[in-house]
Structures are given as structure tokens and as C-alpha cells.
Amino acid sequence: MGKTIAEKIFESHLVDKPFEDTFVLKLDRVFCHEITTPIAITDLEARKMDRVFDPDKIKVVIDHVTPAKDSKTALQGKILRDWSRRHGIKDFFDIGRNGVCHAIFPEKGFVRPGFTIIMGDSHTCTHGAFGTFAAGVGTTDLEVGILKGVCAFKFPETVKFVLKGALKPGVYAKDAILFIIGQIGVNGATNKVMEFTGPVVDGMSMESRMTLCNMAIEAGGTSGICYPDGKTVDYLWEFISDEYSSKEEAFKAFEIWKSDSDASYDAVYEYDLSDLEPMVTYDYKPDMVKTVREMEGIPVDQIYIGSCTNGRIEDLRIAAEVLKGKKISDNVRAILSPATPKIYSMALKEGLIEVFQDAGFCVTNPTCGACLGMSNGVLAEGEVCASTTNRNFYGRMGKGGMVHLMSPATAAATAISGKITNSSLYKG
């Protein structure tokens, strides 16, 4: 019988099977940020095990609260900084060069098809867009990853999503993934790999595929995953052109990371997305999803465009197209956080930052920011935010606040009217 892409990655990385259904895998990358790694570091020190398995495979960024907002977050940054220096970890991205982890690591070329990646961050599933098995883990798994370069998983049962048809103008990857989560529920893919295929995925840019895979965890998925293709090669080419004589050769090498046609799945869902409308969440769980049409007119207080879900250049272009020449409503405040310095620079050169500023947006440095209510952009009790992030849990952006998840286009349109609005209203 054939194998899924996740099974193939497991097979090629298997170090040990200490028990039935326990697969200890060799790791190609361990990603770290300043919220979950410092405790791992201090624990390793306390155990007199302050070592790293391979400094070149560990990539580090300060992104959640940056620049530091107080002494505690300054200390978290310091622990990470000192540790990176001490162990010769070269790829450490500090203030001025830092961006949201799941945006900056792919951008730097650290993610490749067929890789295994862990990070102490639930949205690590984002990197599956490259045909990678990438999973969020807790601090203890991270600790062992740092120390030994291994991590244990159960057999990667896979659920396949075949996305057919084509998305209408004004409908994006974010709408597709919100729709899917609405269909299967927040527990719909727990302990499963979510494999995304079909013409809609084939037509998506790498950025859109990252948006799609980013929210796999919101359905409980261990990892999202897409097959590598020509777009994957194009995205990675600047980093791999030394390794392959041509793009065709790279494509051939990547092509093995694809499920066999007779692979077996836990479930297969087929959706024709041709008639999909823009989607938005309405309560405190990411599976509570309605069409923007059904939610139209609900007033908001804040707009947030950014995060590892939708803070990439494609997202900024889409939002700026809606905002061009317009002003945000007097009743709202709006924040943009380009996800990385490179995205920020591109947006500057392309004149997008000007569009956002002219419309009345506050543009912050690249950071997680309002997404998790730890630093800037926190809501007051009873306030509502239209957000391009991935999580609408109670208290996520501040105690007593409400977050509606949506695409950058919908967020931009909502900024203009001050109420949840379909972006088609502002086109042309």
C-alpha cells in the first residue's frame, strides 16, 4: 500500500520506536522564540545539561514582545540572546532584524520539503506549506529537541482535504481555512496531519499556503501539509541554487515528498470552493464561523492586520488595494504590523506603507503584537477587534475583548466602514 507524505517523512527520519506507536524522529530544525525557550534553557542549566545538539540547525528569534516592554520580557530576551551567543547559534534574529517566527524562518530559506521541524509554538504547522512535517510542541519537547535533536510522535494519521474549483475574487486562503475549520470543528483533526491538495491549493502562492497550514492547529491538527511544486522551488530558489543545477532538478528532488495515490487516509473531505464567500468568526472559538454577509454591520473598535497568519507581503498588497485613497472610519483605530523587516521594506518601496498611513493606520515594527495581547494593541473590556490573526479565544487580545478573525481584505474594508464589511464594496 502507498504512503502519505507524512508517513514518508516519518520513515526517513525514524531514530527509534521504543514502544508501539511511538516514533522518535530526527529533527532537521528546531525553531525557538523568547516566550517558550528561556524556561527550557534555565531548566537545562539547572540539570547541568546546557548543551545544544547542533547550533546550525537551531534558529532563534525574539518576536512575541519586541522591543521588550518591561523587565520581565527584557530578561526573556536576554536569556535567549546569551544562550545563542554561548552556543554559537548564528541564526539569531534580534531587534532590528526580527520578525514573526513563522514568517521570518521560511523567508530566510530555513524550511525545505521533507524536513522535520519543531518549535515551542502551536502555529509551527505553518511550515507544512513547504511539504514539511512541522509541529508545535511544549517546552519539554523543545528542551529534548535542543539537547538531542529528536522528538517523539504517534503515527501520523492523515486527513486529506481536496479543495476543488477556484476561489472567487475577494476570497482568499484565510476564508478557505476558516470555512474548513467551521466544517470539521476545533477538535476535527486532533492528532491528525491535515493534508491540503486540489486545484485551489495548486493555484495558491506559497504565502497563501502558509495561511492555510497556519490554522491547522485551530482544528487540532498536528501539522498542515501541502505537496512541494514549482512554486515551492521558485520560493526557495535563491537558497538552493547552489545545490541543484536547475529548477527542474530541484523539482525532481522535491517531488518524492508527495503522497502516493493509493495512500490510506483517516478521512478525505472534498470541498468545491467556487462559491465560497468571505468568512469571519463570531464567537470565542475558531470554528464558530459565518459568512461576512451574515455578520455585516457589526461595529468594531480596532482593526489589526499582521501575524503569522496574514502579515505577509501578499496580505499587505491585498489590504492596501482596498484601502487605497480611503480613510478609516472615525469610530475605529487600526494597526498594521508587517510580519518581517523584509516585508516592511518591500511594502515601503511599493508605496503600501503610505497607503496604510494615509488611511489612518498606525504601522508598528514586525512583532506578534496584538495577536496575543501580550504587548501592544490590547483591547479594553467589551471592545471588538477585526483581526487577520488566527485565534479568537476569550481574553486572547485582552480580557473581556472580542476578536473576529477574517482575511486582510475584509479587515481593510471593515476599517473603512467601522463595521464588518465585504471588501467587494470597495473594489474598483
Place this chain on the structure above:
Amino acid sequence: MKEFKGKVLFLDRSDINTDEIIPAKYLTEITKEALKPYLLEDLKLPAFDSSRDLKDVRIVISRANFGCGSSREHAPWAFEVNGINVVIAENFARIFRQNMFNCGMCAIELKKDDIEKLFADYSSTGAEAEIDLNGNCIIIKNGGKSGKFSFEMSEYDKALVLAGGWVGFADKKY
């Protein structure tokens, strides 16, 4: 090995997420102990008051998809520093479940019917329970009533509990 017995707290809701267990604003703490006062601070559950209802609790029983959301191990730690080493539920989010065992704590899954029965028969205040890891069962008492509920625990999960967590286990082996 930790002790797995004592007073039970019932949390009657599915999909309790890690932001509710420990809000992100406390993730700036770098010791586990500092998380103690904030456990379940943002839990949305009628009539639940974290400052009142957590006293002396050792075991939590809840419903489906417990611990969904963020990967923060601060969630199990916040339980641990409050003396809670067991969560029993119909099922768990993968990362939370793994984090529990990685810390040498227990995340025990029971069938939906058993969870229903536990809520129906034992959730009035005063329930006490004990986890028997050799017998793979939970013994629960409340007033005059008592019951026994069997569960399955993989060899791997049990090995982690016995080793006191994944660091101890992995360091010997890899």
C-alpha cells in the same frame, strides 16, 4: 513519581483552551511557581471562580478537547504548582496531552459515557478520586457513592510518568 489522588474539580465544558488555563500575559514569567495565582483566571464557565474553587484540588475532570490552542507548557505547569497532577477528559488537544506526560503528569482519556456518568453522579461538591496506574483505573467517591472507571494508557505514556517526564527518559536513551 508524583501522587495522583485527592479532591476533584469538575469543569463542565468542552474545548477549554490554554489561554483560559493560563492567559498569555503571564507568559513573561520564567518560573513555574509564579504562575500559581493565575490558573484558570480567564475560564469562561458560569459560577466558576478560580480564586475560590481551586483550593486543595488535586484532580480535574472535564469534557472534550481539553487544552486546545497554544502549545504553552505553562498550562500543565500552572496545574502542577497548584498541586493538580491529573486531568481526566473525553479527549485532549495533542500538545497539551503530550506536555502533561512530558512533565510526568497524567492526562487520562475516558469514554464519553463514563465522562457523562462522572458528571451525573459525582460532580456535586466533595468528590475524591485516586488513579491506580497498575490497575489502569480511577476510583472515585462522593458521599456514599463510589465507582471505578477503567482507562487505557500507552506504554510510552506510562514510561514517561515513571521516568518523571521526557527529559529523564530521553537523556538516558538518545
